[in-house]
Amino acid sequence: MPAITPSRQHGRVDLPALRKRAKHLLKALRLGQAEPERAQLLSLGRPGPAYQLADSQWLVAREAGFSSWPKLKAHADALDFAARHPGFAHADEAQVQHWRCGNDIEHSLRTAGLRGAFHMLVDPLAMGPVPALEAPAYHRVRCAYIQQAFGLGEAAVQQRQAQEYAALARIDGDSEVVLWCEADAYDQLFLVRLLAGLPALPKRLELIETARVPGVERFIGIGQLAPDVLAWLWPQRRPLGEGALALAREVWAAYTAADPGRWAQLARVQHLPLPLLGPALARQLQELPGVQDGLGLTERLTLRVLAQRGECPAGKVFGQLMLRDDPLPYLGDLMFHALIRPLIDGPQPLLIEGQAEYWGQRPLQLTRLGEQVLAGQAYWLDHQAPLRWVGGVRLASGEGHWAVEADGTLHWR
Structure with a gap:
């Protein structure tokens, strides 16, 4: 059939x-x-x-x-x-601030009849350095990473970051806020960052989050849903209280720390205020170097696809990760492109990239070192791997670093 x-x-x-x-x-x-x-x-x-x-x-x-x-x-x-039935909307929904980690649902919310203000916080916290620094220094680090990783202009990045965090800072005790999230690390870290940044509980703080939608074969995110499905989600929002804020502050401190020990502990626990958080933290923890190969999970899955399929366009590799291989996919296409660049551009690359105008059409294939690393016969950080960060954890080739087993157990190498 x-x-x-x-x-x-x-x-x-x-x-x-x-x-x-x-x-x-x-x-x-x-x-x-x-x-x-x-x-x-x-x-x-x-x-x-x-x-x-x-x-x-x-x-x-x-x-x-x-x-x-x-x-x-x-x-x-x-x-x-x-x-x-447009009457599903709350009588004072026009006063609501809808917050999301991107602009993928803004048009659909309007189509569904929701009228409140729409705000984004699109900083991809699942990638690059997220160190425990005071606000000015932290924003400089994040802006520099986003400029480098995505090839964006300095002024544009700084302006967008300033606008988004200024809007976040304006949330106060009289605000009405509804957050839209799914289960992956990109969204859950957005959720933690926003909640941890609130000085006090707003008058109205509600969360719409889901890990699946009935009838959707491979649910990746609410951005893929039709407007009427978002309308169906709206009545399912639930209030958040002080417990969610306290949990978010604890998780944010753990994620930005140089030692991931507390992060690993939090990843093993069911968190009642934010039930999708634990699995997302566990998945993100797997972006630390694996104890056998030095690869993060996304890197390992990418090499594995190429080992199975042979030379393959980058866009098809990304599609297979999103639709089949990644247990909790969190990447957009440009994020995936930025993530694999160090595997291609490093002094001892694991991947060879062919020619095409658009990056998604460029064929990828494993180098000999890539084959050895994937097989556990070589360790990536022993071969001049470019500097990488996962949260607050710095990973430099030739230096001691944290590594992780598949079950989340940490080791210092």
């Missing part, structure tokens, strides 16, 4: 199309033309051939990511209701 690609990508459920698919599948089952689907039904004690529409509807629901047709229909009805 063909994959139900549209709804599995943006979350909108086309119920009439799914009903039509179920009818076509029922006909195929009765004609003996849908063997894989028949085998599924056989495993449930439905050998046929007298199949009913309920059988094919169950198969279609499973294909769409639901456990049953009634659950699929209930979800579709909820989305439809949210889209057709």
Whole structure:
């Protein structure tokens, strides 16, 4: 049965199309033309051939990511209701500040009928140095990294950072704030940074966060969702209190520290105020050098894709990481490009990059050293690897550094 690609990508459920698919599948089952689907039904004690529409509807629901047709229909009805009833919005929603780690949902929020002010904090805290410094020095470090990593102009970066953090500083006890997040490290670190920067609890502080959306095959982020799905998420927001602020301050101090020990401890704990935080911290911890190869997890997964596929365009490697290989993907395409540059440009590179105008079309292949590092026969930081940071942890070739096992255990090398 063909994959139900549209709804599995943006979350909108086309119920009439799914009903039509179920009818076509029922006909195929009765004609003996849908063997894989028949085998599924056989495993449930439905050998046929007298199949009913309920059988094919169950198969279609499973294909769409639901456990049953009634659950699929209930979800579709909820989305439809949210889209057709603009009264879902709070009476004073116009006073709300919507905060997000990028501008990927601003247009969709407007389309869905939300009218409050939209603010961003797009500093990619999952990359580059995030040291424990006072504000002026910290901002200089972050601006310098963003300029270098993404090839941006100094004035533009400094202006954007100044505007975003100035807006953050204006949040006070009378503010009404709603935060939009998903489960990955990019979003969860944005959440921690914002909450840790609040001097006091605002009058209204609410969080919309999710790790999955029913019907979406590979949920990566709320930016991929249709406006009516954002409308469906809106009533699911929940209030945050002083416990969330205290937790955020503790996590921020741990993430910016030169010693990741406390960070590793926090990554193993279920945090009730912010339940998606622990897994994101654990995933980000894996960006420290692995004890066997010296690679962060994203670097290792990149080399592994190329070892499996051979020479491959960078954009296809990125697509495989996002859609299949990364357990909790957090990178945008430009972030991925910036992350792999040191593997290409270092004095002893792990990757060779071919020619093409757009970076995503440039073919990548492993060097001999890349093959050895991936196999654990060489250690990346022993081969003049460029300086790298993960949070507040500095990783320099030829110097003692922290390394991590797959289970999160830390070692000093």
